[in-house]
Amino acid sequence: xxxxxxxxxxxxxxxxxxxxxxxxxxxxxxxxxxxxxxxxxxxxxxxxxxxxxxxxxxxxxxxxxxxxxxxxxxxxxxxxxxxxxxxxxxxxxxxxxxxxxxxxxxxxxxxxxxxxxxxxxxxxxxxxxxxxxxxxxxxxxxxxxxxxxxxxxxxxxxxxxxxxxxxxxxxxxxxxxxxxxxxxxxxxxxxxxxxxxxxxxxxxxxxxxxxxxxxxxxxxxxxxxxxxxxxxxxxxxxxxxxxxxxxxxxxxx
Amino acid sequence: xxxxxxxxxxxxxxxxxxxxxxxxxxxxxxxxxxxxxxxxxxxxxxxxxxxxxxxxxxxxxxxxxxxxxxxxxxxxxxxxxxxxxxxxxxxxxxxxxxxxxxxxxxxxxxxxxxxxxxxxxxxxxxxxxxxxxxxxxxxxxxxxxxxxxxxxxxxxxxxxxxxxxxxxxxxxxxxxxxxxxxxxxxxxxxxxxxxxxxxxxxxxxxxxxxxxxxxxxxxxxxxxxxxxxxxxxxxxxxxxxxxxxxxxxxxxxxxxxxxxxxxxxxxxxxxxxxxxxxxxxxxxxxxxxxxxxxxxxxxxxxxxxxxxxxxxxxxxxxxxxxxxxxxxxxxxxxxxxxxxxxxxxxxxxxxxxxxxxxxxxxxxxxxxxxxxxxxxxxxxxxxxxxxxxxxxxxxxxxxxxxxxxxxxxxxxxxxxxxxxxxxxxxxxxxxxxxxxxxxxxxxxxxxxxxxxxxxxxxxxxxxxxxxxxxxxxxxx
Numbered sequence: 001x002x003x004x005x006x007x008x009x010x011x012x013x014x015x016x017x018x019x020x021x022x023x024x025x026x027x028x029x030x031x032x033x034x035x036x037x038x039x040x041x042x043x044x045x046x047x048x049x050x051x052x053x054x055x056x057x058x059x060x061x062x063x064x065x066x067x068x069x070x071x072x073x074x075x076x077x078x079x080x081x082x083x084x085x086x087x088x089x090x091x092x093x094x095x096x097x098x099x100x101x102x103x104x105x106x107x108x109x110x111x112x113x114x115x116x117x118x119x120x121x122x123x124x125x126x127x128x129x130x131x132x133x134x135x136x137x138x139x140x141x142x143x144x145x146x147x148x149x150x151x152x153x154x155x156x157x158x159x160x161x162x163x164x165x166x167x168x169x170x171x172x173x174x175x176x177x178x179x180x181x182x183x184x185x186x187x188x189x190x191x192x193x194x195x196x197x198x199x200x201x202x203x204x205x206x207x208x209x210x211x212x213x214x215x216x217x218x219x220x221x222x223x224x225x226x227x228x229x230x231x232x233x234x235x236x237x238x239x240x241x242x243x244x245x246x247x248x249x250x251x252x253x
Numbered sequence: 254x255x256x257x258x259x260x261x262x263x264x265x266x267x268x269x270x271x272x273x274x275x276x277x278x279x280x281x282x283x284x285x286x287x288x289x290x291x292x293x294x295x296x297x298x299x300x301x302x303x304x305x306x307x308x309x310x311x312x313x314x315x316x317x318x319x320x321x322x323x324x325x326x327x328x329x330x331x332x333x334x335x336x337x338x339x340x341x342x343x344x345x346x347x348x349x350x351x352x353x354x355x356x357x358x359x360x361x362x363x364x365x366x367x368x369x370x371x372x373x374x375x376x377x378x379x380x381x382x383x384x385x386x387x388x389x390x391x392x393x394x395x396x397x398x399x400x401x402x403x404x405x406x407x408x409x410x411x412x413x414x415x416x417x418x419x420x421x422x423x424x425x426x427x428x429x430x431x432x433x434x435x436x437x438x439x440x441x442x443x444x445x446x447x448x449x450x451x452x453x454x455x456x457x458x459x460x461x462x463x464x465x466x467x468x469x470x471x472x473x474x475x476x477x478x479x480x481x482x483x484x485x486x487x488x489x490x491x492x493x494x495x496x497x498x499x500x501x502x503x504x505x506x507x508x509x510x511x512x513x514x515x516x517x518x519x520x521x522x523x524x525x526x527x528x529x530x531x532x533x534x535x536x537x538x539x540x541x542x543x544x545x546x547x548x549x550x551x552x553x554x555x556x557x558x559x560x561x562x563x564x565x566x567x568x569x570x571x572x573x574x575x576x577x578x579x580x581x582x583x584x585x586x587x588x589x590x591x592x593x594x595x596x597x598x599x600x601x602x603x604x605x606x607x608x609x610x611x612x613x614x615x616x617x618x619x620x621x622x623x624x625x626x627x628x629x630x631x632x633x634x635x636x637x638x639x640x641x642x643x644x645x646x647x648x649x650x651x652x653x654x655x656x657x658x659x660x661x662x663x664x665x666x667x668x669x670x671x672x673x674x675x676x677x678x679x680x681x682x683x684x685x686x687x688x689x690x691x692x693x694x695x696x697x698x699x700x701x702x703x704x705x706x707x708x709x710x711x712x713x714x715x716x717x718x719x720x721x722x723x724x725x726x727x728x729x
Binding site: 017 | 405413414415476477482625631632633634635636637638659660661662663665666667669670671675678680682
């Protein structure tokens with residue numbers, strides 16, 4: 001299907017390095033739903049050393065990676081991309097960062113030895129290595145997404161880093177099942193301007209169409225001032241969403 | 254410490270150990286009465302009664318143990334090795350059901366003993382879960398350790414891939430001085446183990462350039478040199494990240510191959526023929542298995558046979574008898590329908606299965622059963638790394654797809670976003686109902702593919718066995 005609506009420029013950051021947990025499912029979901037809404041999605045894959053002007057993108061996505069890959073990216077952020085990405089975030093670009101990508105946006109990641117690996121620091125969060133891996137199905141409730149009442153968001157988390165939010169920042173949602181940012185304060189993720197950081201993969205967006213649409217809407221409003229999306233038939237997605245909630249609540253998980 | 258020494262005199266079996274064996278043997282009988290395979294529980298029981306039981310049994314093997322590990326191809330490769338060893342006249346004790354944790358291995362070894370606790374075998378063959386490798390090496394006299402490949406698989410259980418590789422490497426480092434490694438040269442992660450362990454290593458790999466491609470977009474696990482971090486340069490990819498690679502910076506590269514497939518031919522889409530070059534000379538082997546990924550398994554089994562001093566003629570004779578193993582594309586017939594069942598557990602394997610299905614000229618009729626129990630991996634996000642877009646491109650070549658299992662709905666979403674028309678997708682959580690529905694819609698003479706995850710496979714087998722059309726898996 002070829003849309004006749006406006007182009008929507010999607011940047012998939014480090015698809016070759018940060019793709020640990022089906023992360024590309026999020027880009028597939030953004031692209032498909034944009035098409036179904038009659039938009040014209042264009043996906044750029046951007047990896048090490050490239051230095052684009054991130055403000056020109058509508059939606060940027062970064063997933064999670066293994067330690068070694070995350071270290072390569074840490075360097076790339078410091079030397080090449082960090083300042084341009086930070087400017088774009090302040091400019092209101094829509095950015096979805098999951099797991100390792102979420103951690104890298106923050107001030108630092110403190111390893112088990114107490115060493116602090118710097119992030120780009122555009123969002124006032126920091127992460128401390130934990131002893132226990134926080135793994136399992138997650139359900140959160142969020143009132144960030146426009147519409148009547150709070151919405152549930154479902155996903156799977158697998159992280160040992162515990163992330164804490166600076167004053168004035170609000171989490172993306174409140175944990176109903178699972179651990180969230182740190183397993184301590186009941187918060188999950190963060191929303192800063194149009195940047196959404198979260199530990200939820202699964203993939204996140206395909207079975208949370210409300211979150212996908214929230215990101216697309218914010219992107220359209222930033223670029224065009226308005227966002228009118230006609231409703232889609234989301235029966236399949238909603239069933240998966242409900243099934244994930246049931247699975248998270250079953251005692252086996 | 255090294256592994257346990259092989260070939261000792263049959264030790265006097267303590268009463269406690271004998272008791273453990275009897276209890277386990279009884280447990281097997283009881284669980285079979287109830288229609289279960291009993292492939293791990295008796296092992297758990299025996300280990301509780303006599304924790305040293307496996308060690309005691311293992312030392313009775315005059316020719317030690319061949320251990321097979323890696324992400325994909327363990328079961329198929331181990332079964333081929335069993336056939337090869339059998340053709341050489343060796344008696345083999347083997348955890349054939351694919352129960353590859355220490356309890357499953359223990360259960361298989363106990364099943365191989367007589368009531369006096371004597372192991373009736375010359376050689377042990379152990380398919381081993383990666384995380385179990387260090388423990389298995391500690392308890393068994395491993396002489397040959399074969400590592401097939403490393404792919405991302407069950408990350409919720411293993412953590413990162415690097416951690417899995419380290420588990421296997423640490424197991425290799427504990428091997429006794431008389432042991433050797435048998436490694437896939439085409440997987441940089443596997444070959445790296447050979448560099449880091451001071452034991453003799455034999456490498457195997459494909460050298461038929463006709464099957465390689467220059468580009469590989471998906472499922473690449475080993476992108477950066479283990480030595481210096483620079484991206485590898487590949488002159489060809491055979492299957493996912495398996496291929497001929499070299500680091501442009503530090504020069505680390507695919508090792509010299511000892512056992513090579515210089516030619517791989519596909520025989521009527523069902524079988525493989527490999528021309529092998531080895532220190533024992535050149536010879537040809539054939540096996541009735543499809544796909545390039547099975548060429549790796551055939552070659553690995555050939556190399557293992559050579560490592561166990563089996564003659565090339567016996568290796569070829571053994572491989573010629575091989576049929577698909579538990580859930581690895583085994584064809585069965587139900588009232589004239591051709592049913593193919595293939596276990597799916599990670600993106601690389603699933604992509605190969607999709608490739609095989611697309612190569613089948615029949616319209617696509619498919620049951621995909623995704624469970625997220627512990628043994629399957631609780632995190633099903635890997636489904637998004639499978640190229641269902643290629644399946645969707647078959648368009649009207651798709652007759653129907655039934656999604657089933659505890660994550661039937663997630664699978665349906667994956668297909669929808671992959672581009673499969675939603676009117677071709679039926680969600681049926683209950684696997685029995687899903688299978689019944691698919692069988693109804695498949696006419697006699699038509700083909701149905703069933704693709705389950707591990708625990709869904711057990712369910713599929715139970716349903717199909719109930720219909721009387723498949724052997725129970727512990728006999729397969």
